Structure formats: C-alpha cells, structure tokens
Amino acid sequence: MTMSPASTVEKSVVSAVVDTLEKLYGEPLKQLDSLIKATGLPVYRDPKSGALLWVDVRELRLRFTLSVNKLGKFVEGMQRGRLMYTQCKRCGAKYFPPQVDCPMCKTSDVEWRETSTEGELITWTVINVKPASFSHHGDYVVGIVKMPDGFNVTAWIDADSKALKPGMKVRLVVDRRPGENYITYWFKPA
C-alpha cells in the first residue's frame, strides 16, 4: 500500500463512491433489465441450487448523518493537522476517540488535548477483502498503536506490512487521504 498523494489522481469522495457502486451493481442491474425484457418478471433460478429468486427492482440507498456537535474541537483540530483527545477534569479519564461525557464519573466537563505524534505499533492486520466503500483501495494495513498519552489508537498504517514489527515506532499523519480526499489520520513508520 502507498498513500502518496502525488501518484493519485484526486477525485471527490462522492465520485469515488459512485464509481465503486457502479462497478459493484452496474453489471447485475443490466442483467436484471435483460431478464425482465425476456421473461416479463424479475425472477430467475439460482444456478447452484435451482431455487427461484425474486430480484427486487427497488433500490435502498442509506446514508447516515451523525451529530458531531459536541466534537467541534476534534473537527477543528483535524483541519489544523492535529489529533485531539479529551480528558475528564474531575476523574482524569482519557478518551480517544474523544467524547465529552465521562461514563466513569458521569460528568460532562472535559479538557481538550492534542495527542502525541509518535506511538508504538502493538498489532496489525491486512485488510485483503474490503467493504464496498473502501473497495477502490488496494490491500491496506489496520493497526493498533499505543500512544504515550495513555490510550491506544486504531488507524491505517501506511507501510508495507512485511516491514512491520511489534513495538516499532510509528508517526501520526493528519492529512487528506487519497481515495476519499477528506482529512483523516493514519500512521507511517517513524
């Protein structure tokens, strides 16, 4: 995996998603059209089991909109190239991903702090089979990094997986990720 922005034609996240869905569903939809034209029904026999299957012509599109209203400092931090976490002012519990409500002492009074920029790789996997929304990426590494701040961070690791070792130092990157082109965070070998 490489995530060098220079080698990637930048396209919008929306067109990336549309392209991915077209690749996934374009051909089956064409087949569905031919099926209806030929037989009058969106019904076919499964080649393996011989079972009759109805293909619904209606399509469900689902996009979530989540409130990050209390996490404005995290959003601003990302725009400035920084990763922010929260610490409860009363009990000192640290939260990453950040949250403003402390389940330990049931208060909502936190301090926003910037994470360190270097951590230690604890473990990782290579995602070979990707979810549809990431299928425009090659195989990518997801790791868990122990931060000196006192918590772990799960993120992509921009490196050849063969070069990774448990305990190795990795450096935080907050930048636009090629592929989606929005700002996110990942690690690379320090």
Next chain:
Amino acid sequence: MEECLSSRYVAWPLKLCDSSPIADGASAVILASEEAAKKLTDTPVWIKAIGYANGTANLSKRPDFIGLEAAQVAAKMAYKKAGIDPENPAKYLDVADVHDCFTIAEIMAYEDLGFAKRGGGYKLIREGQTYVGGLILVNVDGGLRAKGHLIGATGVSMIGELTKQLRQQVERGRQAPIKSGMALAHNMGGTGHYAFVTILSLTA
C-alpha cells in the same frame, strides 16, 4: 488441508478457509419449566448455569488481543454457578461446542474457557486432545466452520447439538462418551464483545 492452507487471505493472517461461511439455517429448542419438562419428556436436559458478560467493542480499548475478556468472565460465572473448578473444567465436562467463527477463535476459546493455559490452546488440537479419548471433546458437529455460521441460529444450534450428545442421540462416529453428564456451549457475538457460556446437565 492443502486447499485450506492455499486459500486466499481475507484479513491477514486469516484466510478464507479460516473463516466460517455465513449460512442460512434454523434451530429450535423446547424450553420448559421443571414441571412441564417432566411431563413432556423422560429425558430432559437441564440448564445448570448460564454465564454472560459484555466487553468493549472498541479493539483499541482492550487490554490484549490474545483472548476475549467477555468470554473469560462468562466462563467464570457459569463455572461458579455449576460448581465446576475453573482450574480444571475439562474434568467436569463430556463435550463442548465453542464459537469457532475463525480458526483462531476456537483456540482462544480453549484458553478463555480454561481448557488450556494461555498460549497453550494450539497444543490441544496438535495432540488430539479435543477428539474422542482426549481431554475434552470439542465441536464434534464440525463447528461453525464446517456446518456454517447461522448467526442468530448458531447459539441455539449448539444447545440442540449438546442436548442430543447428552442423550446419546447423535451418529455413532461422533457421539461423545457420556460420563459426567455435563456439556458446555460457548457462544459470542459482535467482535467478541459479548459472550454466553451455558452448562447443560443430565441431572437437575
């Protein structure tokens, strides 16, 4: 074996054949009060104990990645209720069904349930300890990887299998020798952040 080892990676180091196939399926049990059970059958199987626990879904908040805390807590709770020594549970059990959604999950289950010490789970398979004549029979129905993972129906299918095992109603080739009359089902969900351990028994 050759086919499994040469299957493609899904999420390194796990390959396609390390993973259980999501399958359609159904399972059912008749759950009844003590009184009703005695009317319905001469060979009831009793729920001796159920242990259950939740853990965090967020992998980065887990203390380690070599076991599932929820399963460990659930096992301890079930063993305590059933009067099973957590240091040597295999001695009390004739057969177990564990949630082998992936190959590694079965080995972690051995260790989370205390069939083996931490890091020693693989030896049970290597030494044939989970086969007839070994320490404890595990997944003689083939487990999730062989029979398929029915998601919502998987847990109940384990109870169904173990009920038949305890009543000595399964095919001869895979019938566990029933000595103590107790069986264990280990079931989990999500990313292993909730777990149920059920102990079944021939005696109430």
